Amino acid sequence: MSPGQIGFALLILGFFLLIGKVIRVKTGWVQRLFLPSSIIGGALLLxxxxQVLGQLVPGLSEGGIFTEEMLTVWAALPGLxxxxxxxxxxxxxDLPSPKRAARLVGPQLSLGVALGSSQYVVGLLLAALILVPVLSASPMTGALIEMGFEGGHGTAAGMRGVMEDLGFGEGADLAVGLATIGIVGGIVIGIALINWGVRTGRTELLKGDVKTSVDEQKGLFRKDEHYPAATMTSRPASVEPLSxxxxxxxxxxxxxxxxxxxxRWIEARTYASVMLEDNTPLEIFAYVPLFPLALIGGVILQAVAQALKVDHxxxxxxxxxIQGWALDFLIIAAIGTLSLTAIGANIGAFALLAIAGVGVNVALFLWLAPRIIGRYWFERGIGDFGQSMGVTATGLILMRITDPEAKSPAFEAFGYKQLVFEPFFGGGMVTALAVPIIFLTGIWPLFFAMLVLLVIAVGVGLFYYGPRARAERAETGEGTSAVTT
Structure with missing residues (x-):
């Protein structure tokens, strides 16, 4: 494959991303669903x-209107x-003050960990009782709800290489499909929950019907709105700030x-020499992808910059x-190269995982959030619900709808929680290790580990933060009606 072919494949990707944006601006139902342009463009590529046009039109190349080289580049792009x-x-x-961060992050972290661990508990139990014995699915399907919903398209696509190495290549396609269900469902169900919350008085800031401007639905700024994209921290004559x-x-x-x-070096020289029953070496980090360690690398670099007082x-x-650019191109490439054949061959497992994932997310948001978060429980909890369904951006969209002027501590608490939560769930170390652990040890060890974590998260939330939440509401006169669901 020549450099020119790689470059042309990237140009086509950008062209379809722009088409997706045009469709978002021009199509009403797409605007009401708040569909990102990357998902629209990825659907067009698909x-x-x-997968579709190449099968329907006789005489057309197997790649549809695209070349094999384009598809190869797009398939490799998400993993990078x-x-x-x-x-x-x-x-x-900037790191927050420990006192304020601890006060805000506690209940938020309990809810986030409960959502993340419950997706493993439900998925692994579903795999053990139905997917594996009845549908002959791989035990590793039990990790797909958290990977697709909490992790999103990026994590699902980024784990493809690991799953292919473990003989579960179709798992990546199922995870990307679940991520699409999650992000669309997160917006649709989230807005429905917000409307319900407004009607029943559970939102503190939003009153009346939920309305968004036409510009917001189109994803555009008005001519009189000015939001700086970034701050110049380097003089371009020295080095371009973006560079x-x-x-x-x-x-x-x-x-x-x-x-x-x-x-991996330590692993290879220690316990990797131990052989399991099926003659497989006891290796874990050999299957861990790079991206969760890249997150840790970013934290280390930020800490070093702060220590040297050059973090400004x-x-x-x-x-x-930069993150948004990478995520847009990642999503459009991941959806554009999604294998519908793999989803079709596992449609039963796919449907059950999707229904179970949505069900546990909605249930925990409605039951747990009002019991462990004090004031603004709806505004704060809806962000975690959105993230657990799709990606962080989904949670931010829902929080912006419920708290358009950022009057509540929702955004601040959500950000603090991410500092602790992201290194582990939603593409962190737990997500990266889950599939290799299931491959090496089976379903039950990870199931019981996640069940214990779920019980701890719910228990700490109810018995430690719950009384605080009730006291905080009593002080403001909100009473107990907020927890009646």
């Missing part, structure tokens, strides 16, 4: 590619870009790569722009 997404998460962020931040992202990923290689040159808004 329809015009080998996911490290960029994770490396940028904490670069440029500087891209270089910092590269360093963060390299730090993560060095950590992963060190862990790292602008978090610039990092968010």
């Amino acid at each position: 329809l015009l590619g080998p 870009l996911i490290s960029v997404v994770f490396a940028t998460m904490f670069l440029g962020q 500087l931040h891209m270089a910092l992202v590269a360093v963060a990923i390299l730090i993560g790569w060095a950590i992963l290689e060190a862990l 040159i790292i602008d978090h808004q610039m990092m968010l722009r």
Whole structure:
């Protein structure tokens, strides 16, 4: 494959991303669903590619209207870009004061961990009782709800190489499919929950019908709105600020790569010599992808910058722009190369996982959030619900609808929780290790570990933060009606 073919494949990807944006601006029902342009463009690629058009039109190439080289580039892209997404998460962020962070992050973290661990509990139990014995699915399907819903398209696509190495290649396609269900369902169900919350008085800030402006639905700013994309922290005559931040992202990923290689080196010289019953070596980090370590690399780089008092040159808004670019191209490439054949062959397992994932997310939000979060429980909890259904951006969209002027501590508490939560769930170490652990030990060890974690998260939330939440409501006169669901 020539460099020109790789470059042309990327140009086509950008072209379809722009078409997706045009469709978002021009199509009413797409606007009401708040569908990201990357999902729209990815769906077009899927329809015009080998999965649909290539099968429907006789005489057309097996790649649809695209070449085999384009499809090869797009299939490899998510596994590369996911490290960029994770490396940028904490670069440029100031750490909060311990006292305020502890007060806000506690109940938020209990809810987040409960949502993440419950997706494993439900998925693994479903795999053990139905998917494996009845539908002959792989035991590793039990990890797909958390990977697709909590992790999103990036994590699902980024884990493809690991699952292929473990003989579960169709798992990546199922996870990407679940991620699509999750992100669309997160917006649709989330807005329905917000309308219900407004009608029943469970939202403190939003009163009346939920309305968004036409510009918001189109995903555009008005001409009189001015939001700076980032802050210039370097003079372009020295180095372009965007280039500087891209270089910092590269360093963060390299730090993560060095950590992963060190862990693999230690593993190879210690317990990897132990052979399991099926003559498989006891290896875990050999199957761990790079992206969760890239996140840790970003945290280390930010800590070093703060220690050297040069952290002012790292602008978090610039990092968010880089992250957004990587995520858009990742999603459109992941959906465009999704295998409908793999989903069709496992449609029963796919449907059960999707229904179970949605069900446990809605149930925990409605039951647990009002019992462990004090004031603004709806505004704060809806963000975690959105993230557990799709990606962080889904949670932010729902929080913005319920708290458009950021009057509640929802955004602040959500951000603090991410500092503790992201290194483990939603693409962190737990997500990365889950599939290899199931492959090596079976369903039950991870199931009981996640069940214990779920019980701890719910127990701490109810018995430690619950009384605080009730006291906080009593002080403001909100009473106990908020927990009646």
